[in-house]
Amino acid sequence: MTGGVRWILGMAAAAVAVSSWHEPRAGEPVRAEEEAFRAAVSRVAGAVVRIEPPAVTTAVIAAEAGAAAGPSSGVVVDPAGLILTTDFAVPADVRETVVVLPDGRRVAARPLGRDTSRGLVLLETAPIPGAPPLEAVPRTSLEPGQWTIAVGRGWAAADPGVSVGILSAIDRAWGLAVQTDAAVSPMNYGGPLVDIAGRVIGVIAPLPAEPARMMRGTELYDAGIGFAVPLEDVLGCLPRLRRGEELRPGVLGVGYESRDPINGEPVVASVRQGSPAARAGLRPGDRITSIDRRAVRRVADARHALAPRHAGDTITIAVARGDGEARVTVTSTTTLVAALPPWRRAILGAILADRDAAEDTTPAGPGIEWVLPGGPAEAAGIAAGATVVAVVSAGSGERVATPTASAVAGVLAGLEPGDPVRLHLETAGGESVADVRLADMIRTVPAEGPLAATTAIDANADAARVVRVKAVDLVEAPVAILPAGTSPAPVLIWCGPPRGTVDESDAAVWKAAAATTGVIVLLPGSSTPREWKQDDVDTVIRGLQAVAGDRAVDPARVAVAGQGAGGGFAWLVAAALGDACAGVAAGDADMPTRVSFDEAQPGDGKWFLFGDERAAAAHDARGRLERAGHAVGTLPVAAGAGPPAAVLCRWASLLGLL
Amino acid sequence: MTRRVALAVFVATTMVELVRAEASPQTVAAAAARSVVKIYGAGGVRGLEAYQSGVIMSPDGRIVTAMSTVLDSEGIDCVLDDGRRFEAKLVGVDPRRELAILSIAAADLPVLATASVRATAGTRVFAVSNLFGVAVGDERASVQRGVVAAVVPLEARRGAADAPYRGDAYVLDFTTNNPGSPGGALVDGQGRLIGVIGKELRATANGIWLNYAMPIDEVLRGCEAIDAGIASLPATAEAPAFDVRRLGIVLVPNLLDRTPPFVEAIAPGSAAARAGLEVDDLIVAVGPRAVGTRVGVEKEVGAIREGDPVRLALIRDGVVVECDLGPRPATETTP
Numbered sequence: 001m002t003g004g005v006r007w008i009l010g011m012a013a014a015a016v017a018v019s020s021w022h023e024p025r026a027g028e029p030v031r032a033e034e035e036a037f038r039a040a041v042s043r044v045a046g047a048v049v050r051i052e053p054p055a056v057t058t059a060v061i062a063a064e065a066g067a068a069a070g071p072s073s074g075v076v077v078d079p080a081g082l083i084l085t086t087d088f089a090v091p092a093d094v095r096e097t098v099v100v101l102p103d104g105r106r107v108a109a110r111p112l113g114r115d116t117s118r119g120l121v122l123l124e125t126a127p128i129p130g131a132p133p134l135e136a137v138p139r140t141s142l143e144p145g146q147w148t149i150a151v152g153r154g155w156a157a158a159d160p161g162v163s164v165g166i167l168s169a170i171d172r173a174w175g176l177a178v179q180t181d182a183a184v185s186p187m188n189y190g191g192p193l194v195d196i197a198g199r200v201i202g203v204i205a206p207l208p209a210e211p212a213r214m215m216r217g218t219e220l221y222d223a224g225i226g227f228a229v230p231l232e233d234v235l236g237c238l239p240r241l242r243r244g245e246e247l248r249p250g251v252l253g254v255g256y257e258s259r260d261p262i263n264g265e266p267v268v269a270s271v272r273q274g275s276p277a278a279r280a281g282l283r284p285g286d287r288i289t290s291i292d293r294r295a296v297r298r299v300a301d302a303r304h305a306l307a308p309r310h311a312g313d314t315i316t317i318a319v320a321r322g323d324g325e326a327r328v329t330v331t332s333t334t335t336l337v338a339a340l341p342p343w344r345r346a347i348l349g350a351i352l353a354d355r356d357a358a359e360d361t362t363p364a365g366p367g368i369e370w371v372l373p374g375g376p377a378e379a380a381g382i383a384a385g386a387t388v389v390a391v392v393s394a395g396s397g398e399r400v401a402t403p404t405a406s407a408v409a410g411v412l413a414g415l416e417p418g419d420p421v422r423l424h425l426e427t428a429g430g431e432s433v434a435d436v437r438l439a440d441m442i443r444t445v446p447a448e449g450p451l452a453a454t455t456a457i458d459a460n461a462d463a464a465r466v467v468r469v470k471a472v473d474l475v476e477a478p479v480a481i482l483p484a485g486t487s488p489a490p491v492l493i494w495c496g497p498p499r500g501t502v503d504e505s506d507a508a509v510w511k512a513a514a515a516t517t518g519v520i521v522l523l524p525g526s527s528t529p530r531e532w533k534q535d536d537v538d539t540v541i542r543g544l545q546a547v548a549g550d551r552a553v554d555p556a557r558v559a560v561a562g563q564g565a566g567g568g569f570a571w572l573v574a575a576a577l578g579d580a581c582a583g584v585a586a587g588d589a590d591m592p593t594r595v596s597f598d599e600a601q602p603g604d605g606k607w608f609l610f611g612d613e614r615a616a617a618a619h620d621a622r623g624r625l626e627r628a629g630h631a632v633g634t635l636p637v638a639a640g641a642g643p644p645a646a647v648l649c650r651w652a653s654l655l656g657l658l
Numbered sequence: 659m660t661r662r663v664a665l666a667v668f669v670a671t672t673m674v675e676l677v678r679a680e681a682s683p684q685t686v687a688a689a690a691a692r693s694v695v696k697i698y699g700a701g702g703v704r705g706l707e708a709y710q711s712g713v714i715m716s717p718d719g720r721i722v723t724a725m726s727t728v729l730d731s732e733g734i735d736c737v738l739d740d741g742r743r744f745e746a747k748l749v750g751v752d753p754r755r756e757l758a759i760l761s762i763a764a765a766d767l768p769v770l771a772t773a774s775v776r777a778t779a780g781t782r783v784f785a786v787s788n789l790f791g792v793a794v795g796d797e798r799a800s801v802q803r804g805v806v807a808a809v810v811p812l813e814a815r816r817g818a819a820d821a822p823y824r825g826d827a828y829v830l831d832f833t834t835n836n837p838g839s840p841g842g843a844l845v846d847g848q849g850r851l852i853g854v855i856g857k858e859l860r861a862t863a864n865g866i867w868l869n870y871a872m873p874i875d876e877v878l879r880g881c882e883a884i885d886a887g888i889a890s891l892p893a894t895a896e897a898p899a900f901d902v903r904r905l906g907i908v909l910v911p912n913l914l915d916r917t918p919p920f921v922e923a924i925a926p927g928s929a930a931a932r933a934g935l936e937v938d939d940l941i942v943a944v945g946p947r948a949v950g951t952r953v954g955v956e957k958e959v960g961a962i963r964e965g966d967p968v969r970l971a972l973i974r975d976g977v978v979v980e981c982d983l984g985p986r987p988a989t990e991t992t993p
Contacts, residue, residue: 030683030847034782037805041780052948053863070864071948096973098942106943106971108978155808155829157946162780163831164805183807183831186864 036196037164040149043198045160047076047131048191050100050153051089051123073152073191074099074123075203076131077238083109083123084234085190086205090121100157101128113241117249117310118176118229119205122241134192135199136231142170147196148180150204150226152188161187168225173207174307177227184226193228202228233308240312247310250336252317253277254288255413255602256299257406259555264299268319269406270413270602272340280334284400284410286319289329311338342629345605346417346438348658349375351450352388352405353487364426365389366405370450372442372657380434382425389431390424399424409658412438413602441605442657443633449650452483452518463515466507469522471546476500476525476536478543481507481514482551490557491520491547492652493540493573494643495566500529513645517653521645522547532569537576544577556603557655559583561648563637567611571595582655585609585648587637591621600629607655611637683784686849687801690786692739692768693851694799694843697723697746697760700731711787711799711842712736712760713854714769715881719744719762722877723841724857725751729758736762741796752880752889754822755872756857759884770843770851772874777828777852781806785834785871787842787855799842804832814859814868821859822891825876828853830869835859844871853877899953900960904987905968906930909941909952919955921972929968933981936974943971962986 051072074085083099090097090111099109109125146167155161165182172179180193184204193201207227237247253275258264266288271277288296291305292315309315318331349372355365365388371378391411392399402408415421417440425432452463464483471477479502483489494510502525510521524540526532547553558581562570567589574584575595582604588611597606608625610618610632622632635647693714700708712723721736723729734746744762751758777783785802793799812827814820828844835858844853853871861868872880883889902909906928910920919941924931943949944958945968962968968983 030681030686030782034780034805034847037782038780052942053950070861096976098948098971098973098978100948106978106980108973108976110976150831156810159779159808161808161829162805163807165831183804183869185866187808187866 036147037149037162040194040196040198041151041160041162044075044132044134044151044192044194044200046102047134048151048153048160049074049076049083049102049128050157051085051190052098052100052106070186071154072186072189073154073204075134075190075192075200076128077122077134077235079128079131079133081125081127082112082238082242083125083128084203085121085123086203087114087116087119087121088186088189088206090123097123099123099125100153102153103130104157113243113245113247115234115237115241115247115310117247117307118234119207120203120229120234120241122238134231136235137195137199137201139170139230139232142167142178142201142230144169148182148201148228149194149196150180150182150184150188150191150228151194152191152204154185154187154189154191160191163188165226167201171304173227175304176233176308177205177207177229178202180226180228181224182226184228192231200231202230203234204228237310240310245312247312248338250306250309250311250313250315251276251338251340252306252315252334252336253340254282255410256302257410258299259603260299261303262298262300266296266299266302269410272343272602273414273416275340276334276336278414280317280332281330282317282319282332283321283398284407284414286321286330288317289320290316290318292316306336309336311336342627343413343600343602343605344417344629345441345600345631346412346415346419347372347375347441348377348382348408348412348421348423348436349439349442350377350382350658351654351656352408352658354404355387365402366408372446373448375442376436376439377434380423380436382423382434382436383427385427386432387426388423389426392422392424394420394422405656405658410602412658441607441631442654443631445609445633445635445647445651445654449517449654451516452485464511466504466511468504469543469546471542471549474542474546475527475539476502478502478522478524478540479504479507480523480543480547481510481521482547483514483518483520485518486552487518488552488554489518489520490554490559490652490655491522491544492648493522493524493544493558493560493570494648495524495532495540495560495562495570495573496643497564497566498526498528498530498532498569500527501525509642510645510649513649516646517649519649519652520547520551520553521649526569532565532572534572536569537572540573541576554656555580557582557652559585559607559648559652559655561585561587561609561643562589563587563643564589568592579604581606583607583609583651585635585651587611588618590618597625597628597630605630607631607633607651609633609635609651611635681848683803683847686784686845686847687786688798689768689849690770690784690843690845690851691798691801693770694739694786694788695721696737696788696791696793696799697721697728697841698735698737699728699733707791707837709788709791709838710840711789711838711855713841713843713851714738714767715759717765717767717769719764719767720749721746721760721762722854722881723758723760724854725753725756725758726840726857729760734760736760737795738764738767739796739798750884750887750889752884753891754889755825755876755880756821756823757854757872757877757880757884759881770845770849772878773846773850773852776809776826776873776875777806777846779806779808781852782847783828783830783852784845784847785830785832785839785842785855786845787834787836787839789834789836789839789842791838802832802834804830807831809873812856812859812868812870813862814870815862816857816859820862821857823856823872826873827856827868827870828873830871832869834869834871835867898960898989899956900962900986900989902955902959905959905983907935909955912952917952919949919952929983929987930981933970933983934979935970935972935981935983939972939974939979941970942973942978945969959986960989964988 072089074083109123112124163183169179253272254277255270257267257269268286351370352366560574567587570586574581695712712721736746746760749759808829842855906925908923921939
């Protein structure tokens with residue numbers, strides 16, 4: 001008996017009785033679904049094309065194209081020869097690509113326009129007769145739970161690939177996309193996501209799930225999460241894409257008082273000069289109430305309303321201005337732009353501190369704690385001790401009440417070095433005004449700085465305590481030097497040469513400096529005695545969080561400094577802190593190439609100190625940081641000397657200079 | 659041989675149990691799970707699992723599964739849906755399809771009907787396997803649902819090595835590339851066995867993980883080959899790269915792994931010259947297959963059989979041009 005016959009007999013034995021073949025009635029739901037899926041796919045199949053991997057891109061030539069490059073999909077939006085696809089299939093440097101049409105013809109196509117917010121590309125090619133018109137599902141009718149079918153031709157040009165799922169969410173990725181659990185991968189990026197009737201919900205795109213700080217979109221293909229840009233939104237942009245425009249995210253130019261990007265209140269802290277917000281007449285203190293008639297209650301709502309809008313789009317923005325009886329709603333329109341010129345930090349040359357509401361029954365404004373010698377405020381005759389009540393900027397002539405130091409910062413953020421402002425002050429001698437011409441942020445650490453509040457220094461008490469920071473999961477508990485006092489203090493993280501656990505005696509050189517400047521100094525240890533490791537960065541940040549849990553910390557004045565091997569590590573810590581870090585002094589350690597910092601903006605202008613300005617690497621890094629609008633200075637490293645504790649603490653205390 | 663497979667498929671298509679049963683997802687799942695076994699063998703080292711799945715193919719205990727290190731064991735255990743445990747004998751393997759047949763000393767085992775026609779993209783399917791080894795003893799194998807996403811020739815790799823099977827595969831729109839899944843059953847909405855879940859592989863084209871099953875007709879062909887003692891790896895895994903200068907095409911120098919295949923020169927009077935190729939043309943496809951690199955062109959032309967037509971698609975001045983270069987010459991000329 002041959003093997004083949006044996007298999008046949010095995011199978012035959014299994015078939016106990018052969019009744020006439022019929023459709024199993026109770027199978028209808030499964031079959032009906034299957035038929036509906038197929039019908040939906042066949043309705044759009046004639047509009048789905050395959051995009052072949054780009055042959056000529058500079059990325060390919062540089063051998064940078066990763067494993068993720070490969071066939072992908074697109075959808076015909078106009079039989080005249082317009083195809084939508086993603087920038088995964090057609091990266092920015094591709095001039096020409098090959099498209100396989102549903103009838104198998106291979107044609108060349110060139111990118112016409114791009115939507116960089118959504119990662120979509122409009123391709124132009126020869127007419128595609130027979131491509132069916134797409135019916136867009138109205139966004140308002142979408143409901144999570146409904147069927148979604150992802151269609152693409154990445155697997156095979158001849159036969160469209162199908163994956164089925166449901167709509168997981170609408171309004172994802174800041175309103176740019178809907179979410180599905182249908183299997184989405186490079187194979188169907190650019191293809192349509194259709195409903196059970198074959199109407200097009202959107203174009204499948206590898207958007208990152210950014211709010212959750214997740215990976216790049218292309219890494220999410222196997223995770224039960226996929227995105228599609230609603231076709232309705234795309235069709236709205238189509239005329240501009242057809243004209244060959246590059247649509248970029250629209251920028252408004254406001255900063256918010258809250259540092260919480262999600263739940264913070266949408267109160268404007270700063271308005272960038274010449275920005276769309278400035279043209280709309282927005283002012284610090286305004287509370288945004290709606291954008292394009294969409295209610296705004298949190299910072300996240302504003303972002304949600306703005307993210308889908310492009311540079312060049314005109315928006316209507318409503319704000320509430322003033323308090324109580326004087327509260328008015330101001331509505332204006334403005335046109336968003338693609339980018340603002342780099343922000344330049346303009347200063348008065350003073351350290352301001354909020355008054356404790358309890359000690360002063362008339363909290364008219366922040367007090368001037370210290371005045372920079374030779375700075376604009378001093379030149380205008382302003383002395384420490386005065387209270388800033390209001391600021392009038394010469395440009396608008398508007399008087400803005402400044403109840404807090406951050407309100408003053410907000411007004412300054414909208415101005416540039418050289419701009420004149422008038423400060424309304426209250427001093428022991430009564431009310432006065434001072435006209436100040438703002439200056440550039442200082443670059444080098446001045447010889448003197450603000451001193452800790454003298455009331456805190458008591459001959460019998462320790463002006464600064466040395467503690468071992470305790471926290472759950474801290475691999476290497478750092479040592480902290482905590483100056484006396486309760487007001488929010490600057491923090492200096494000092495990364496010395498790696499040597500394992502930090503001894504409390506290491507704090508000795510810092511004690512005096514911390515006490516006089518009121519700066520908290522954090523001395524982290526390294527997990528191995530001879531080197532700083534990437535994992536130590538996390539330990540340092542946890543140590544900082546532990547300190548902040550114990551003692552009020554000024555989040556706008558957190559600095560990282562280091563020396564030798566600790567300098568390189570300081571760069572890594574600073575990069576990990578991101579906008580939570582206001583200054584970096586890494587000695588003569590080169591800035592690692594993988595470290596980069598965002599462009600300066602109101603509330604996030606950093607101050608960098610380089611040890612050696614002549615080193616070529618330092619020269620490049622300085623240039624980059626300066627162009628990004630940050631203050632860059634020099635702090636020479638003395639060979640063989642210990643940490644320059646006094647200068648560094650002074651520097652940290654001056655990071656909040658206004 | 660082909661006729662026998664067709665006959666086997668036809669005879670087994672109608673099983674009384676399933677025709678009478680209501681083919682709801684519940685009954686389909688239950689019937690399929692009864693024919694799926696849990697296989698335990700070697701492994702546990704270097705992160706390799708010591709378990710996978712198998713499908714009962716005959717009432718007297720023949721089981722098809724994936725060929726893997728799990729089977730490199732003195733004792734292979736098969737645990738049936740009803741919890742009975744049998745020591746299995748390895749009957750044989752098909753290294754090309756990466757299938758194996760096991761045999762257990764049992765009788766009257768439940769066998770699934772097999773589908774007589776290929777599934778297509780969009781077919782509703784259920785996958786039944788012991789993914790992640792979560793089912794033990796008489797616990798039923800796990801059931802997943804989805805559709806066939808595409809039916810395409812498998813072009814996949816495991817690590818750096820190409821997978822030997824290059825025939826059609828059912829790509830699935832749900833995750834089956836899990837430990838324990840290989841060897842599981844893929845059934846359609848009527849409960850018919852349409853495929854066997856393959857081993858964990860990545861797509862060659864873009865490196866994404868593949869969820870796929872081998873169509874049942876290929877599985878049966880593999881079983882036949884094992885029984886006939888003719889299962890083996892294909893004689894030549896890969897055709898040698900073809901030097902396209904033999905067609906009269908000089909490509910730009912291969913400076914990098916991914917040098918785009920631009921035509922640098924054409925030999926006068928050559929096949930390329932007759933077909934109308936021009937300098938600066940960019941080759942984008944060989945036959946139906948897209949190419950993006952010079953190496954890709956050499957490989958794809960090499961894959962064309964001697965004497966078969968060489969058709970190239972080129973981009974010239976923004977337009978795709980197709981050229982027929984005539985029959986492919988021999989790889990080497992005999993002196």
